[in-house]
Amino acid sequence: MAVDERAKGIIKEGSIQVRVKRTGMYQLITLRVKRVQLGQEKFAELYFQRVIDRTELQRLANELKLPIEAENGRALPEGTSPKDFAGL
Numbered sequence: 001m002a003v004d005e006r007a008k009g010i011i012k013e014g015s016i017q018v019r020v021k022r023t024g025m026y027q028l029i030t031l032r033v034k035r036v037q038l039g040q041e042k043f044a045e046l047y048f049q050r051v052i053d054r055t056e057l058q059r060l061a062n063e064l065k066l067p068i069e070a071e072n073g074r075a076l077p078e079g080t081s082p083k084d085f086a087g088l
Helices: 005-013 054-062
Strands: 015-022 025-038 041-047 068-070 073-075
Touching: 005 015, 005 054, 015 054, 025 068, 054 068, 054 073
Parallel strands: 041 068
Antiparallel strands: 015 025, 025 041, 068 073
């Protein structure tokens, strides 16, 4: 799967602010780009250091077309693997 231009722009910028539902209310949070080692390559993902509901994580990953990691887990866009984001 090819990474779209919006996702490349987010990676280049280094962060993005998104609206998520946390603990029953909507909040504006900043997701920062983080590089994670995968074998001999690194792949890019968005990271938030607090807990986000798994359904919100998956929704954001599908919407932004990038993997997202929070305190409670990682979500990838449907139909992708970390290898799709290696070298970005």
